[in-house]
Amino acid sequence: MTSVEHRSIALNFPVPEDQPNANHIECSHKVPLKSVSIISRRISQLSLHSRRSSKQSNETISENKLRQKSILKRRSGKTLSMELVSYGLSRRRKLHVKCRQVNDIMCAVSFLGIILMIIDNEIAFARFDHHETISTWLLKLTITISSMVLIGLVLYYHYYEINLYCANNSIEHWRVGLTGKKLLSIILEIVICSIHPIPRHFPIGQYSHDERNIVNSTKSYQSTAIPIALTYVPVDVALGLPMFGRLYLWCRYITFHSRLARDTSLQSLGYLNKISIDFIFVIKTYFQQWPIRCLVIFCTMVFLIGSWSLRACDVISDNEHISIFAAMWLFIVTFTTVGYGDVTPATYCGRSVATIASIIGILVSALLIAVVSQKLIMSRWERYVHNFVLNCELAKARKHQAANIIINAWKMWRLTKMHKYNSIQYIQSQQAFFKSIDGIKYIKQKQRKLNDNIVGLAELLMIQRGTSTVLDQSVEQMNTMKQKIDSVDEKLDAVNQTVHHIQNTLSLLLDRITPLEMV
Numbered sequence: 154m155t156s157v158e159h160r161s162i163a164l165n166f167p168v169p170e171d172q173p174n175a176n177h178i179e180c181s182h183k184v185p186l187k188s189v190s191i192i193s194r195r196i197s198q199l200s201l202h203s204r205r206s207s208k209q210s211n212e213t214i215s216e217n218k219l220r221q222k223s224i225l226k227r228r229s230g231k232t233l234s235m236e237l238v239s240y241g242l243s244r245r246r247k248l249h250v251k252c253r254q255v256n257d258i259m260c261a262v263s264f265l266g267i268i269l270m271i272i273d274n275e276i277a278f279a280r281f282d283h284h285e286t287i288s289t290w291l292l293k294l295t296i297t298i299s300s301m302v303l304i305g306l307v308l309y310y311h312y313y314e315i316n317l318y319c320a321n322n323s324i325e326h327w328r329v330g331l332t333g334k335k336l337l338s339i340i341l342e343i344v345i346c347s348i349h350p351i352p353r354h355f356p357i358g359q360y361s362h363d364e365r366n367i368v369n370s371t372k373s374y375q376s377t378a379i380p381i382a383l384t385y386v387p388v389d390v391a392l393g394l395p396m397f398g399r400l401y402l403w404c405r406y407i408t409f410h411s412r413l414a415r416d417t418s419l420q421s422l423g424y425l426n427k428i429s430i431d432f433i434f435v436i437k438t439y440f441q442q443w444p445i446r447c448l449v450i451f452c453t454m455v456f457l458i459g460s461w462s463l464r465a466c467d468v469i470s471d472n473e474h475i476s477i478f479a480a481m482w483l484f485i486v487t488f489t490t491v492g493y494g495d496v497t498p499a500t501y502c503g504r505s506v507a508t509i510a511s512i513i514g515i516l517v518s519a520l521l522i523a524v525v526s527q528k529l530i531m532s533r534w535e536r537y538v539h540n541f542v543l544n545c546e547l548a549k550a551r552k553h554q555a556a557n558i559i560i561n562a563w564k565m566w567r568l569t570k571m572h573k574y575n576s577i578q579y580i581q582s583q584q585a586f587f588k589s590i591d592g593i594k595y596i597k598q599k600q601r602k603l604n605d606n607i608v609g610l611a612e613l614l615m616i617q618r619g620t621s622t623v624l625d626q627s628v629e630q631m632n633t634m635k636q637k638i639d640s641v642d643e644k645l646d647a648v649n650q651t652v653h654h655i656q657n658t659l660s661l662l663l664d665r666i667t668p669l670e671m672v
Contacts, residue, residue, distance in 0.1 A: 252313045252317060252409070255310040256405045256409055259402050260403055260405075266299045267397065273289050273296070273389065274389055276288060278465075290356060293349075297351060303346045304343055304346050312327075345395070349392060350393050383499070383501050385468065385500055387465075407436075413430050448524065455488075456481070459484045459510045460480045460483075463484055463510075464476070467483070469499075475496075483507070487507045487510045547600050551596045554593045557586075565579060565582050
């Protein structure tokens with residue numbers, strides 16, 4: 154073969170199905186090898202492109218899936234966080250309610266114990282032998298049972314309070330909230346609640362002889378007064394007076410039942426401002442709202458507790474206590490720091506109670522003075538009315554003094570015209586003239602002080618507005634001055650240009666005139 158041989162291959166192409174007998178028709182075409190290689194390259198390129206496109210589509214699908222998963226995770230995280238927040242708030246509310254309920258029961262039990270203690274001691278005060286009876290023994294047993302119940306309630310309350318503290322501070326375990334300070338306060342509360350009159354021995358068969366001879370013993374004790382020692386204190390009184398310390402539970406009662414502690418929004422506001430809504434904060438708000446009412450309630454409680462404590466501590470003889478009315482009189486005299494001296498405490502216990510009463514009386518007197526002074530302070534509008542009236546009066550007095558100055562000056566002028574310089578009338582008018590001038594100076598000074606006293610928040614705002622308007626006016630004037638200066642500069646530039654132009658024209662004229670003169 155001399156010529157270039159073109160090798161041929163038989164290629165089978167599929168025929169569309171719509172043509173008749175298309176499934177068995179074979180079209181054989183002889184195509185050159187070069188074109189076959191190009192076709193194969195194109196087919197490979199198309200396959201690669203299809204693979205890449207399929208990979209890209211798979212990647213986009215996977216990215217979309219990942220995005221959907223992340224969105225779902227975010228949504229689930231948000232819902233989970235909201236659920237956790239709602240669970241924490243509901244748990245906190247339940248713990249707060251539990252603490253309030255337990256504290257209410259504790260207050261009732263403590264008040265019951267104090268009342269029973271007073272009844273027990275009053276029964277003992279009525280007997281001259283101070284021996285226990287079945288009634289007093291049962292009362293002491295009831296006080297003991299109530300004290301044990303109160304100790305259990307104290308532990309139960311602090312368990313809920315520690316859980317509430319953990320819920321507020323996002324603490325997982327309650328042992329983290331049990332700090333040393335908290336443990337010390339729990340121990341102190343247990344000690345306060347555990348002190349009470351204890352039933353010693355059951356009275357059986359040992360008081361028959363005493364009951365038979367009670368009249369004789371009463372007469373003998375009433376007829377002879379036995380001196381007592383300063384350190385004399387009955388055991389039941391020594392164990393009963395510390396029971397008044399259980400009244401600290403009523404401070405929690407006031408805190409829990411106040412509007413500030415029960416309102417969730419106010420509690421959130423306090424947490425955001427780092428203010429703990431405790432008893433001190435609640436009492437401050439109550440004293441701001443109802444100062445006289447709070448002082449009356451506090452003084453009444455102190456008066457009742459102090460009077461009975463003086464009756465329990467102070468005795469006339471070995472077996473007779475002072476009456477409640479004498480104790481009230483002694484407390485009033487000591488509380489008001491008057492001290493008449495007609496009734497005095499005879500034991501160290503009574504003197505201690507009198508000392509505490511005098512200290513509380515001094516503090517209450519200071520509070521009373523502060524409350525009265527606060528009540529006497531005029532409000533803002535009252536002060537405005539008062540100052541307005543004073544300003545009107547001072548303005549009238551100033552006009553009167555000015556009129557006196559004019560009258561006296563005219564009199565002096567008339568007397569000088571009449572040449573009466575040394576007359577009594579001239580001297581009197583001159584004195585009245587200078588007196589009126591001094592009166593005007595004094596009135597101006599009082600008006601200035603009165604205006605200084607009026608200054609408040611509204612006046613400061615008015616002064617600030619006035620200064621701002623003055624500043625705006627000064628800025629506007631400065632802007633106008635600047636514009637005028639700029640216009641003057643422009644005019645000066647124009648004048649300078651005209652002068653230069655005149656110089657140039659003159660110089661040209663001179664240049665033209667000089668050759669003519671030379672000719």
